Amino acid sequence: MQVKAYGAQSGDHPLEPMRIQRRDVGAHDVRIDIAYCGICHSDLHQARGEWPGTHYPCVPGHEIVGKVAAVGAHVSGLRPGDLVGVGCIVDSCQHCVDCEAGLENYCDGMIGTYNFPTADAPGWTLGGYSQQLVVHQRYVLRIRHPEPQLAAVAPLLCAGITTYSPLRHWNAGPGKKVGIVGIGGLGHMGIKLAHAMGAHVVAFTTSEGKREAARALGADATVLSSDPAQMAAHAGSFDLIVNTVAAPHDLDAFLALLKRDGALTLVGAPATAHPSPNVFNLIMKRRTLAGSMIGGILETQEMLDFCAEHNIVSDIELIAADQINNAFERMLKGDVKYRFVIDTTTL
Known part of the structure; x- marks a missing residue:
């Protein structure tokens, strides 16, 4: 036909x-x-x-x-x-x-x-x-x-399943602090889903103008990722960060925000590779750098x-x-x- x-x-x-x-x-x-x-x-x-x-x-x-x-x-x-x-x-x-x-x-x-x-x-x-x-x-x-x-x-x-899968696999829910990097097609779904799961949700963006949008989607807080002071305020506090950004960027900045045994999970697929992370950001706190696909x-x-x-x-x-x-x-x-x-x- x-x-x-x-x-x-x-x-x-x-x-x-x-x-x-x-x-x-x-x-x-x-x-x-x-x-x-x-x-x-x-x-x-x-x-x-x-x-x-x-x-x-x-x-x-x-x-x-x-x-x-x-x-x-x-x-x-x-x-x-x-x-x-x-x-x-x-x-x-x-x-x-x-x-x-x-x-x-x-x-x-x-x-x-x-x-x-x-x-x-x-x-x-x-x-x-x-x-x-x-x-x-x-x-x-x-x-x-x-x-x-x-x-x-x-x-x-x-967009829904790409963010739902890592949130479920890494047990997002009550008592967990979850970061969502990027507020776009994937990220806005990640915020909605993590919020519905009962997690404390922090949105990361490079745009100051997206704070209100993130709050409307269900984020409890928003961090301007280009501001070192805002990033430092959350050091060592996240159980899970789901990174939806599909462009190469510094992963170490987000690894440093994880608790011991926390995970940074990549779901965005950049055309060229991210800069290599500092291995000490992983081994000193038994952190995980992971990926997830649909x-x-x-x-x-x-x-x-x-x-x-x-x-x-x-x-x-x-x-x-x-x-x-x-x-x-x-x-x-x-x-x-x-x-x-x-x-x-x-x-």
Whole structure:
């Protein structure tokens, strides 16, 4: 089946309308009518060939929400009309230790929602800037938010799980002091989630003007990370810091804020490496410098259910498809609070 989509024909051309092929619904497949798709920085990097290995045409999008349109003969628990989502994963080996643990995001055979190899035409996956998607039922997530919130749920499929996973893994909650570095698409979700978990939340920003925004999102305090005095006031006091910034910067400044056995977890992916941290900032207090990447399917469903229970959605700006290229440029300038979402009915 051919459907409308928006994608890039090359890295040096803007995204444009196109038609793409979707496979027939197999026995274990679900066809989804996509209602909304969030825009992630990863979409821009991949579409513009700034990350290696982009296949063209490239149709980005891995923050997908919509309704079930059809199900295969062996699909159970899903039926037409159900509100569902698809995140960053549409396949995996399903039998390695990671998949068996529900951590398909770390499977060596993980297939991402776009630009990963597949038997479907054209030979690589095409993402959610499109009208429909066909995906194995294992990777379809139930959405329990009310339908009017659906557009704002879309970014939870990437920004939400990317921050939820480290917060859960490092046990953010009552009695824990948690820092969130950066108040953008990822960071604003990290603040909301850590607050809902009951942690004492401190937001770090380089912008004095974001203090009020951080407070509105649920931060108990905000630190201007470019001010040494403000940073020093929090030395040795954090259980966990989740760093969402996708640009190289000094990690030692944040390592020094951790308690003994505290963790600094990186979820932002800069194009070039961070400066190497001073090893003594790690060994003297048994601190951990760690990384985390999205989350598995079970954890992503857990995150969606948690967000529905606590009425958490992303702060978004809804756009039509013909505004995508402008949204890319604005995103590069940080001119969005805090996530663009495409209304795919405008394709």
